Amino acid sequence: MKKGELCNLICKPNYAYGAAGSPPKIPPNSTLKFEVELLDYEFLEKQEYEMDTPEKLETGLKYKEEANTKFKEGKLSEAIQLYEKVVNKDGLEESLLRFANPKLVIRLHQIYRRSR
Numbered sequence: 001m002k003k004g005e006l007c008n009l010i011c012k013p014n015y016a017y018g019a020a021g022s023p024p025k026i027p028p029n030s031t032l033k034f035e036v037e038l039l040d041y042e043f044l045e046k047q048e049y050e051m052d053t054p055e056k057l058e059t060g061l062k063y064k065e066e067a068n069t070k071f072k073e074g075k076l077s078e079a080i081q082l083y084e085k086v087v088n089k090d091g092l093e094e095s096l097l098r099f100a101n102p103k104l105v106i107r108l109h110q111i112y113r114r115s116r
Helices: 053-072 076-085 094-097 102-115
Strands: 008-012 032-037
Touching: 053 076
Parallel strands: none
Antiparallel strands: 008 032
16 A cells, blocks of 8 residues: 555454444444555564574674664663664574674673662
């Protein structure tokens, strides 16, 4: 769909309220019809499982650079979150680990906890 485009959405009972309905307005086993307009949208970052290795490396480097900037600005909580995006991903490839030092992340946690 394009921004501003309208479409008709038809939901059969098994994809809507089913046999229970939603009394008093929607009777049991109703097919629902909606007119939907796409007002706006945004592109989401690719999920890790959608990325190939070069994309994972690029993403890891981006997070590392952002984390370093936050760290230099004294924004430790934000830096930790960005470092952890690199270090703690499920199924993280070994090649990504070079972008963040796990010992540094642990040390940042200790500093952050003391500063609160």
